[in-house]
Amino acid sequence: MARTLFDKIWDDHVVERLPDGTCILYIDRHLLHEVTSPQAFEGLRMSGRRLRRPDATVAVVDHNVPTSDRSLPIEEPESRLQIETLEKNVAEFGVPYFRLRSKDQGIVHVVGPEQGISLPGMTIVCGDSHTSTHGAMGALAFGIGTSEVEHVMATQTLLQKPARNMRITVSGQVGPGVTAKDIMLAIIGKIGTAGGTGHVMEFAGDAIRALDMAGRMTLCNMSIEAGARAGLIAPDETTFAYIEGRRFAPKGDDFEKACAYWRTLATDDDAVFDTEVTLDAASIQPSLTWGTSPEDVIGIDGVVPDPAGFSDPARARQVQRMLDYMGLEAGQKIAGTRIDVAFIGSCTNSRIEDLRSAAAIARGRHVAPGVRAMVVPGSGHVKAAAEAEGLDRIFVEAGFEWREAGCSMCLGMNPDRLTAGQRCASTSNRNFEGRQGPGGRTHLCSPAMAAAAAVSGCFVDVREMV
Amino acid sequence: MDRFTTLTAVAAPMPAENIDTDQIIPARFLKTIQRSGLGKNAFAAQRYNDDGSENPDFVLNREPYRHAEILVTLDNFGCGSSREHAPWALLDFGIRCVIAPSFADIFFNNCFKNGILPIRLPREICEALMEDAALGSNARLTVDLQAQCIHRPDGSSVAFEVDGFRKHMLIEGLDDIGQTLQHETAIAGFERKRALEESWRPNIVMEDAS
Ligand code: SF4
Numbered sequence: 324m325a326r327t328l329f330d331k332i333w334d335d336h337v338v339e340r341l342p343d344g345t346c347i348l349y350i351d352r353h354l355l356h357e358v359t360s361p362q363a364f365e366g367l368r369m370s371g372r373r374l375r376r377p378d379a380t381v382a383v384v385d386h387n388v389p390t391s392d393r394s395l396p397i398e399e400p401e402s403r404l405q406i407e408t409l410e411k412n413v414a415e416f417g418v419p420y421f422r423l424r425s426k427d428q429g430i431v432h433v434v435g436p437e438q439g440i441s442l443p444g445m446t447i448v449c450g451d452s453h454t455s456t457h458g459a460m461g462a463l464a465f466g467i468g469t470s471e472v473e474h475v476m477a478t479q480t481l482l483q484k485p486a487r488n489m490r491i492t493v494s495g496q497v498g499p500g501v502t503a504k505d506i507m508l509a510i511i512g513k514i515g516t517a518g519g520t521g522h523v524m525e526f527a528g529d530a531i532r533a534l535d536m537a538g539r540m541t542l543c544n545m546s547i548e549a550g551a552r553a554g555l556i557a558p559d560e561t562t563f564a565y566i567e568g569r570r571f572a573p574k575g576d577d578f579e580k581a582c583a584y585w586r587t588l589a590t591d592d593d594a595v596f597d598t599e600v601t602l603d604a605a606s607i608q609p610s611l612t613w614g615t616s617p618e619d620v621i622g623i624d625g626v627v628p629d630p631a632g633f634s635d636p637a638r639a640r641q642v643q644r645m646l647d648y649m650g651l652e653a654g655q656k657i658a659g660t661r662i663d664v665a666f667i668g669s670c671t672n673s674r675i676e677d678l679r680s681a682a683a684i685a686r687g688r689h690v691a692p693g694v695r696a697m698v699v700p701g702s703g704h705v706k707a708a709a710e711a712e713g714l715d716r717i718f719v720e721a722g723f724e725w726r727e728a729g730c731s732m733c734l735g736m737n738p739d740r741l742t743a744g745q746r747c748a749s750t751s752n753r754n755f756e757g758r759q760g761p762g763g764r765t766h767l768c769s770p771a772m773a774a775a776a777a778v779s780g781c782f783v784d785v786r787e788m789v
Numbered sequence: 790m791d792r793f794t795t796l797t798a799v800a801a802p803m804p805a806e807n808i809d810t811d812q813i814i815p816a817r818f819l820k821t822i823q824r825s826g827l828g829k830n831a832f833a834a835q836r837y838n839d840d841g842s843e844n845p846d847f848v849l850n851r852e853p854y855r856h857a858e859i860l861v862t863l864d865n866f867g868c869g870s871s872r873e874h875a876p877w878a879l880l881d882f883g884i885r886c887v888i889a890p891s892f893a894d895i896f897f898n899n900c901f902k903n904g905i906l907p908i909r910l911p912r913e914i915c916e917a918l919m920e921d922a923a924l925g926s927n928a929r930l931t932v933d934l935q936a937q938c939i940h941r942p943d944g945s946s947v948a949f950e951v952d953g954f955r956k957h958m959l960i961e962g963l964d965d966i967g968q969t970l971q972h973e974t975a976i977a978g979f980e981r982k983r984a985l986e987e988s989w990r991p992n993i994v995m996e997d998a999s
Contacts, residue, residue, distance in 0.1 A: 338979045339972055343954070347972055349979055351990075361822035362873075369825075372966070378992035401820045408822045419995040440993060469824075469873050470902045470965065478969045480976060577989035584987070 325591035327488045328557050329523045332463040332588065336446050338480055348483045351445035351462075353475045355382040355418065356431050357409040358736075359450030363473035364412040374416040375479045381440055382413045383421040385430045389738050390699050390726040393424055402737065429702020429728040432456035432670035436540065437702055439569025443558035443585040448475055453670050453752065455547045459539035460566075461558030461588055463523070466547070486552045487597040489522035490590075493530040495604040500786035502680065503538030504672060504750070504769035506530065506602075507545045508610040512620030514600055519551030522598060525590065526556050530604035536565040537676035544671045545752050548617040557589040609785050611768040612754050613657060614645035619754075621657055623772070623784045629653035648756055649764050650744065658782050664747040665696040665777035666759070667723075667770050669733035672750035673701030675708045677770040682714045684774035684788055690722035691780030697724040697739070699731040721778065735760040748776035790904040792962035796885055797931040798858035800922035801848050808862060810869035810896065814878035827874060828881030849882070853926035859886045861918045866907075867896025876903040886932050888939075890915050901955050902965060906934060908949045918947070934960060 326334070338347040353376075360382070367374065374380065387402035389395075397403040406423065413420040421427040421434060428434075432453055435441035443461035448454060450472045457464035471481055491510055511518070524546045526539075534542070539556045546554025556562075563582050566572045573581045608622030621627070627646065630653060633639040646653060651660070667673070667681050678698065690696045698718050700706040706728055709715055715725045732739040733751040735758065741747055743762025750773050751758075754765035766782070775785040818830045835847045843850045849857065860866075860879075866889040867875060876899045879887070885905055890912040892900075900907045910918075921928050921941050928942035934956060939947045958968060969976075983990065 339975045347969060347975070349976070352993075362824040362877075365823055365825070370966070378994055381993050405820075405822055419993050439991075442991075470899075474966050474969065477966045478976060479980075480969055482965060482969065571991055571993055573989045573991050577991070580987075580989040584989075 325594040327590045327594045327596065328461065328525055328555050328588055329463065329486070329488055330594070332444055332446065333485055335444065336463075345482050345484055347480045348446060349480055350448055350475050351379060352435070352440060352447040353380045353472075353479075354431050354435055354440075354447065354449035354454070355380065355409070355413075355472075356386060356449070356451065357384045357405040358386045359469055360412065360472060361405065361408045362469050363450070363476055364416065366473040367416075367476055372477045374418065374476050377417045377419070379479065380476070381419045381421070381435075382409060383428060383431050383434050384409060384423050385428075385728075386730045386734070386736050388423060388428075388727075388729040390729045390731045391738070393727050399738070426703035426707060429700075429705065430670045430673065430730055432540075432544065433673060433701030433705065433728075436460055436536070436565075437569070437704055439566060439572030442566065442572065442581070443562060444588050448481065452547045453544055455551070455554045456540050456544040456670055458543035458546065458554040459536060459556050461556060461562060461585065463553055463555065464543075465553040486523040487521050489519060489524045489551065489598040489600070490596040491524055491526050492528040492599070492601045493526070493604050494528045494601065495530060496533065497530055497604045497607055500609050500771065500784075500789060501607050502609075502769040502771060503534050503541040504767075505607055505610045506604070507542045508612065508617075508620045508767065509602060509607045510600075511545065511549045511617050512610070513602065514549055516548060516616055516618045517550045518600075519546060519549040522551050523553045523555060524549065524551035525596075526554065527590075528601075528604075531556060532559065535676055536561060537674040540674065541671055541677075545617065548752055558585045559589075609769065609772055611657065611748075611766045611772060611782065613649065613651060613766070614642070615648055615754055615756050615765075616645075617752070617754060617767060619645065623658055623782065625657055627651045627653060627655045627657060650746070658784060661746065661781045662694060662748050662766075662776050663745040664732075664741060665690075665694060665773045666699070666732040666747055666749040666751065667697065667773050668699030668701070668731050669749075669751035670701065670730075671752045672770050673699060673705065673728075675705050677750065678705070678709050678714050679712075681770040681774040682717045684771050684785065685721040685723060685778060686717050688721055688778040690777050694777055694780055695724070696722065696774075696777035697726055697732065699726045699739075700728050702728045723777065732759050734758055735763075741765075748773040748782065790962050790964040790967065793885065793904060793906055793934055793959040795931060795933045795935070796858060797929050798885070799853045799856055799926055800859035800861050800888075800918065800930045801854040801857035802919040802922040803848060803860055803862040804919055806863040807865045807868055810867060810872065810875040813867065813875040819872065819874055824873070824877040825881055827878035828883065831878040831882045856883070858883050859888065859922075859930055859932065860884055861888045861915055861922050863889060863912070863915065864891045866892050867900075868893035873899050873903070876900050876905055880905055888915060888918060901958065904959065904962075904964070906932065906951075906959060908932070908939070908951070910947065910949055914947055
């Protein structure tokens with residue numbers, strides 16, 4: 324029977340099918356970070372169980388780490404405790420660990436692919452919803468809760484029921500200045516934050532095939548924002564070229580064998596999806612969000628919606644509430660809206676390709692007066708690569724802060740936070756109320772759009788700047 | 790996980806609807822690195838005054854309810870966040886069974902994962918059990934999971950429903966992990982076959998592993 328990419332990965336990992344249809348699903352990679360692992364390690368210790376596969380597990384610290392000077396101790400006691408606890412746990416259970424002060428450290432979803440830990444055809448889990456990022460490799464990757472983290476630690480499996488298949492086809496080619504972030508915002512804008520519920524979402528079509536791995540990761544990263552359990556892109560030559568030579572990837576003969584297997588994974592031509600969505604790439608604009616949900620998307624030439632335009636009174640009230648929170652007027656043009664902060668970073672957009680596209684805008688320009696602009700590379704390796712290319716100098720000369728790797732201002736859990744009322748052009752993935760700090764106002768956009776806003780002092784059409 | 794067979798215990802009445810996970814364990818206690826130890830902050834907002842002293846009016850601060858192992862409450866208990874801190878806090882306080890007309894879905898599932906028995910019963914029955922609970926230590930309830938019934942102090946009993954698989958897990962003291970480990974042979978077999986047929990699959994070994 325014709326199968327999808329998801330079906331094939333699933334079938335290859337079923338250890339046993341239980342009578343009620345639940346499957347014991349084998350997990351190839353378990354990624355740990357400091358926030359969601361401590362109780363799972365504690366559970367393991369309390370029940371006297373061992374960590375089944377330290378050699379399939381890897382840990383890194385990212386959420387709590389300051390992105391300023393790494394030689395200083397961590398000030399916030401709770402953050403420090405979570406980090407120290409992870410360090411104790413990985414030592415006790417023998418888990419491979421990327422230390423805070425090593426070049427390998429970074430955001431878990433940047434580090435996995437970069438190190439060749441996340442590979443096509445794998446099942447990959449982490450106690451973090453944006454684990455969907457790794458789906459760009461052609462892997463089934465999803466976030467899990469703390470009980471499940473412990474379950475994977477002890478058994479290297481999860482109890483799961485299969486998801487439904489969804490395909491999003493983006494056909495044609497995007498116009499200049501339009502990035503993977505804009506494609507994904509357009510998709511979420513179209514299907515909504517519940518559009519993918521219960522589904523694993525495969526991205527297909529010419530516009531997707533044309534994306535580099537960084538762009539594919541941006542797309543899959545935000546599939547969770549569209550409600551999907553996971554995002555997937557079939558592995559192809561772009562994927563294999565990205566993987567070859569990475570630290571933990573198979574080498575030599577093994578690499579050839581792996582590629583031969585990975586080539587069999589693509590969805591069969593006659594496979595049937597439960598849900599199909601299509602978009603025309605040419606119609607996608609450089610986009611951003613105006614509200615406090617990732618589905619509140621408009622093109623840069625668009626206007627903020629008017630609550631009066633909604634027939635459903637509950638939706639109208641909700642829109643009004645979002646406008647109040649965001650400090651926006653109904654009907655105002657989004658272009659020209661002043662910003663206070665530009666944040667370029669997060670597991671959505673902190674790879675070298677993202678920094679290049681922001682630097683192309685920043686080069687020879689300067690951050691507008693009164694704007695704080697920060698660039699936070701996704702990992703120590705991204706930082707080093709950027710410095711080798713001279714991107715750091717472009718940013719610093721343009722008045723951007725050049726920081727150490729971490730989650731930073733993606734969420735208000737470390738010292739990088741918005742203050743109440745501040746408006747931010749952010750390359751992250753969630754614009755929920757207070758996500759970047761209590762009272763902060765987040766507009767999600769691409770790295771180029773964020774850089775353009777930083778140097779202009781307000782949102783502008785990036786196409787006018789290239 | 791501790792087995793759940795028969796529980797004879799003091800029941801605390803909480804006659805309120807929509808007791809959410811934030812009431813069960815306020816968000817500020819979530820930055821913890823442990824799942825044990827949350828009990829002292831269970832229901833913190835109602836249980837303690839601003840100066841940290843106990844609020845004598847709150848049911849769990851009164852004898853004999855300090856030792857309650859059963860809660861009887863009203864609709865939609867456990868609504869709010871999906872985090873597991875709520876059942877962890879109840880369990881750490883000593884609660885093994887919650888009886889209510891309805892529960893929030895995720896909380897309901899999380900209870901079973903942590904050895905707590907949530908029981909759904911019609912509102913009139915919950916109210917009657919609350920009257921029993923109000924009698925304090927003279928009026929313990931006995932929850933017999935095997936027989937699926939609750940024995941009331943007056944000698945009468947009330948039957949309840951529970952999913953067969955989950956009942957089995959609680960009675961055997963199996964958490965999901967314990968259950969899965971019963972399939973250890975299949976898991977090990979899967980790993981052996983893999984190692985043999987797909988030896989290209991890399992493991993993560995660090996030269997300078999911590
Ligand atoms: S960068 Fe943001 S979304 Fe990504 S893992 Fe860190 S906190 Fe989560």
